[in-house]
Amino acid sequence: MQKSDLDNANPTIFDVSQLPSRSQKKRSVRQGPDSKYDSILFPKHAWPWAGSKTTSTWPSDEEDDDGDDLRDDNFVEEPIDQQEIYDLISTISDPEHPHTLGQLNVVRLPDIHLSPSPAERSDPKCLSTVLVELTPTINHCSLATVIGLAVRARLEQALPPSYRVDVRMKDGSHAQDDQVNKQLADKERVAAALENDTLRGILEKMLETCA
């Protein structure tokens, strides 16, 4: 974004070493589809997943033969936890500062909620909900919607399709909470926004810093 006046010229920056992380690297971050462009255009639907283990983009580290009668859902059974979600989105760049959403404390580990929780998640067919509450750097941040969109796009691209992604502004953090939240929850508006070239350019740039 070329802007002469930043919405927040002096944000608090956290050093990467201060950010929450696992004590030991457990596994590498999941990779989305091959082409970032496709993944933004059609998050989580752009690659051939149906019934083909060889072309699956998900690491196939377990047998999946529970006989789903509709199709072969080749998902990893290992539960995804809050830290993994954090790792996926904290590395997204802010659209106006040369820092990540983690460094700016827009994305916070305690504000990532998984339902059911990773421990309870026994049935692989059960849908999971990820709720991410964002805290924009100042309360009238005009780019809240863009940041929210980037978080939603990143998670829809990286998580298995059984995850429903809800992105909201943390209560009281943003002046137009309800409007922004409703817009981010609207599948049709999100889909249309991701077909907008200008917006897609901004999002691609924000997602470049993701592992």
Place this chain on the structure above:
Amino acid sequence: MAKPTARIEPLAALKPDLYQRAWQSVPHPTLPLLATTHANQVTVFSLSTLSQHSVLAGGHTRSVRSVTWQPAQPAGRLRLVTGSFDASAGLWTWDGTGAGAGAGGGETKLEMEITLDRVDEEEQQNEEEEWEFNLVLEGHEHEVKDVAFSPSGQYLATCSRDKSVWIWEDVGAADGDDEWETVAVLSEHDGDVKAVAWCPDVPGRAARGRYSADVLASASYDNTVRIWREDADGEWVCVAVLEGHDGTVWGMQWEPRPEGNKFPRLLTFSADATIRIWSLREEEEEEEKEGEGGSRLFRSGLGGIPNTMRRSMREDWDCTAVFSKVHTREIYSASWSAKTGIVASAGSDGIIALYREESETAAAAAAATTTTVEVTPESAWRVLGTVSNAHGPYEINHITWCKRFDPGAGERRGEEEMLITTGDDGVIRPWQVRIS
């Protein structure tokens, strides 16, 4: 007497899979064809062969969100309108008269269908050549969300993120010209207009007061539904605002086969994960008078307001049912069967649910409507059955009842109904429903 339950069983998916988000699958009003929107194109499937019939591509620069078949076309001609995120609506014609020549006029439905199947086979090599992109309807400022034809095919309604509903008239129909005129731009919604639906041509729909017979409903991001009618001066006016949903109203469907001469009810479904039924408050006495060409000037309920004034006033609509809650997330689609009266719903949670109206409670509710003005929204609708993970882990964007024409239907071909769901996985799946 045991309460009936429904078994909802998957049939083989239509071929091919689309491998990308598909939004909507709309059956042709009479022929065994189904139009599915995905990316910036439409795939038409044959319901006889359950495989691809043709593709409409190259007309839109962004995703095609919605599609509607124009009813009452000459034999052999198919016509549909697409609504796209590129802010336009497109008019497409498939002229099968050349290939299917000799069929002549006065075809029965079945003959038409056979003709189409033959054409289908002949055209498989150059399937895209038959569809012609005739016209772009431009005017909306942002994404067109939905398109719908009035029962006669005379009017087309389009709606958009620009908060407006446009009504277009097919003025060139008589001369065979592609000439369309904008007859109304309705801008009363406070948010995106998500869907539009015309009241079907049923006996209860007759012209009322100073309004003509056509009735349009629109559903919006502003959580309301609006009802629109054309007055004697040819002006389209909002006659009612239906408030009650606590989230975006994703769409609605008019009651396909109302009881007797009742005005059709309206079914609405929402991001608030509920389904509601709305009914027009009809005063029977008044109707009789009007039916007799009544000259009654005053209406008791409004304490002596002259008829002419009253008639310019709004219609009263009440929420008369809220369905038992099944869905846990947004309901993107619901369909009300003309044959059985059963409602099917689907949405973000991947669940298909079927509901049927309980006749005794329905009768009680109807009695209550005539005696009191206040109607408690009480569910007279019972869940008949559900299916989870109907598209695996994916969201379901659309569900519709349609007639079954494949050989699997046996002798009931063209009569038996099935459900068709359209998902984010690009799978278009038919379902057999058995009530026992």
